[in-house]
Amino acid sequence: MTEPIVAETPIGTPPAWAIMQRRLFDVMDEGWWLFRERYCLPDGSLRYAGPVQSRDGADDFYEAFVNWPVLYQLGGADDLIDVAKWHWEGVTRQLTDLGFLVDEFERGYDWFHIGESMIFFYALCAADPGDEVFRERAYRFAELYLPGSPAGNYDPATRTIRAPHNGGGGPRWGINDEWRSYGADLTNMRIFGLPLSGVPGITSWDDLKDPANADLMGAEMIRRQGAGDTAVNLAATTLTANAWLYDHNDRFAAWTLEYLDAWQERAAANDGLVPDNVGPSGIVGELHDGRWYGGNYGWNWPHGVYSVGSAACIAALNGAVLTGDSQRLDIARNLLDHLYERGITGAVDETELSIRDRWQAELGDDCAKPTLLIPNRHGDDGWFDYQPPQLGLPIWLWQAAFESSDRDRLRQLRERSGYDWRTVRDFRNKEDAGHEAPWLAYLAGDNPGYPEAMLGVALSQVQRRMDLMAVDTTDPADLNIHHWQRHNPVATEALLQLTTGTPQLLYNGGLLPLRVLYLDPDRGRPGLPADVAALVDTVEPDRTCLQLVNLSATQTRRVIVQAGSFGTDRIDEATVSTATGEYPGPSPAYTSPPPTAGTRTVVVDSNRLEVTMPPGRTIRLELRLTRNTYRAAHLALD
Known part of the structure; x- marks a missing residue:
């Protein structure tokens, strides 16, 4: 840095x-x-x-x-x-x-x-x-989903996860036991309608009041929704992506991309829709x-x-x-x-x-x-x-x-x-x-x-x-x-x-690649230091702008600004706000003279820069970025 x-x-x-x-x-x-x-x-x-x-x-x-x-x-x-x-x-x-x-x-x-x-x-x-x-x-x-895993979740021949329900015990055929007979008494599910179409004799929710129909719907759910692959299994790729972020093991990357490619091909054959x-x-x-x-x-x-x-x-x-x-x-x-x-x-x-x-x-x-x-x-x-x-x-x-x-x-x-x-x-x-x-x-x-x-x-x-x-x-x-x-x-x-400068993660299994990550070198951990607040107001392809404020009246804080939580982007240079003048001015004066504001540009050429925040000071940073310069990784504070 x-x-x-x-x-x-x-x-x-x-x-x-x-x-x-x-x-x-x-x-x-x-x-x-x-x-x-x-x-x-x-x-x-x-x-x-x-x-x-x-x-x-x-x-x-x-x-x-x-x-x-x-x-x-x-x-x-x-x-x-x-x-x-x-x-x-x-x-x-x-x-x-x-x-x-x-x-x-x-x-x-x-x-x-x-x-x-x-x-x-x-x-x-x-x-x-x-x-x-x-x-x-x-x-x-992550190993649970790789080809050859004893768990057997994945079929490399068909590039499918073998069952809609899967995990540490391998493919778990069928559905919830509570739905083996899917009847009209499941009132909390009524707003979603019938779980399957094309079941003989069942065209409306009220048809499920018949116990025979409820049993038939449950049996069809077991047969049709309890085997084979389903699109929500795509979220399993985060398991292998997360493992890959540690040391870039090619096996984890290969499976992630192979499984994604399989669904991409199925979408292409379906007019682009998964x-x-x-x-x-x-x-x-x-x-x-x-x-x-x-x-x-x-x-x-x-x-x-x-x-x-x-x-x-x-x-x-x-x-x-x-x-x-x-x-x-x-x-x-x-x-x-x-x-x-x-x-x-x-x-x-x-x-x-x-x-x-x-x-x-x-x-x-x-x-x-x-x-x-x-x-x-x-x-x-x-x-x-x-x-x-x-x-x-x-x-x-x-x-x-x-x-x-x-x-x-x-x-x-x-x-x-x-x-x-x-x-x-x-x-x-x-x-x-x-x-x-x-x-x-x-x-x-x-x-x-x-x-x-x-x-x-x-x-x-x-x-x-x-x-x-x-x-x-x-x-x-x-x-x-x-x-x-x-x-x-x-x-x-x-x-x-x-x-x-990052939205909330995708709740059903997403990673959280932050646009900006802060590190506290004095405490040896991620996050903003005590008393320091941050506001990102510009998020563009090659530019991030933010303001840091140290609210402490007595303590200097240090903060490292990293371009992305996975460290992929290079900060080429940073334009930073400056202030000159006689602050705080003479004690007999009723107020301090206003500082003269300016900027200066610093060459960074790294995915991190360090900012020292004296008590009661603020700074604005305009970071110029080159995206995807480095491979994404789980990065610890050295």
Whole structure:
């Protein structure tokens, strides 16, 4: 690295965003401590005495802590990484005792849910890449899907994962035992409609009231959705991509790209759209009478693009991380464009759709306004279940490549929307996401109040979780397995956007390649140092601009700014703000003379630069970048 850059500009009146940001770090560090006291046992496991299902549920236990390592990586408390690992270990033992795991990994379930649980593990690996125990686990888990693995999850002859449910125990044929007879009494699933089409005598939900029909539907689900490959298995590529980031083992890269290529070829043969099922012989539609839709967690049921689109984007991003090749994103680009081309205009309040509460929170009163709705699902009668587009998917395609076509896609979505993208609403959904629109408007330069508004939302939502914990008297025997997620007081969306210039990760199994990573050389760890706040206000292909503020009145802080959490980009040069003058001036004066502002340019030629932050000083950095100069890697602070 070059010689440290020294911040020279006095703060003057501290920016509101900086004060709010440091407050957010503080209250979340208070919050996770209270959460563990309220919901956890001394061994790190969760207080739970309720029933468990035959296959579903392991993800919900891990999701209680899913973003704790991310908070540490951003600058949370020093002991948070050890606490997060302690909970991962405790929950893993707990789930092993409950029969969900084999050798610390999911016994066998769908990757829509495995992906939800694994983002906790991936975040631990990224936050502390020097931990040899988690490195060994990363290798061991990835090996489960390589050709020749004793687990037998993968068939190299057909380039398929052999079953929709898979994991540490290998292919796990069939479906949840609770669905062996799929009847109308499953009222929580009614909003998603029939899980399969083409079942004789069953054309509506009410037909499932007949026990014979319920048994027939369950049997058909076992036969057609309990074998073969399914598109959500694409999220398994994060296992091997995560392992590859440690030491660039070619075996992990080869399988990731081979499996991604197989699905890319299937999409190309299906007019560019990813099908959702492949039979045991490697043929699309083999178990579904030739239909390219109908697979488990596929286009027809229950979520459509929410599951298939997410998995395609996750795998595409993994391919881009491994190769630096933006064409790896095409499988996801084509999928989204296919849906956007079929968009209609309508109001959420006047449209029949399966997931309504998400949009009521995200759009508020704008649910009554006509806006762009895209088809989420496909059945025998064509596309249906029209909803607003989930912006997290196209945003990550833009983040991965920063190509003009990806930025244009987002611009067009904004133009077709019937609501104001600048509006910031006070909500938090399961994915700790949903504020992408106002953030994009901020980056576009027309939403200047976004940092304070979004930090206000984050503080409000964390306080709400603290208050929910304070009044919670639920007995462990009566807990719903989603209870912990709804009380988790760690909310990282605002910090990711504002401190690193990065959207919230793709929740069903995505990696988190940050645009900017901060390292604290004095504490030997990732994250912003104490008292230091950061705001990224420009994110462009070859340029990132940010401001650092040291709110301490007495302590000098040092911070290393790294171009990407995986260190792929080279900082060619940095234009930094300077200040000259007689500050603080003579003591008899009523005020200090204003400094003379200027800039200077420093040649960096590295993926890191160090900034010294004297007390009460601020600095603005304009980083000029060359992208994908270095191979992506889990990088520890040397």
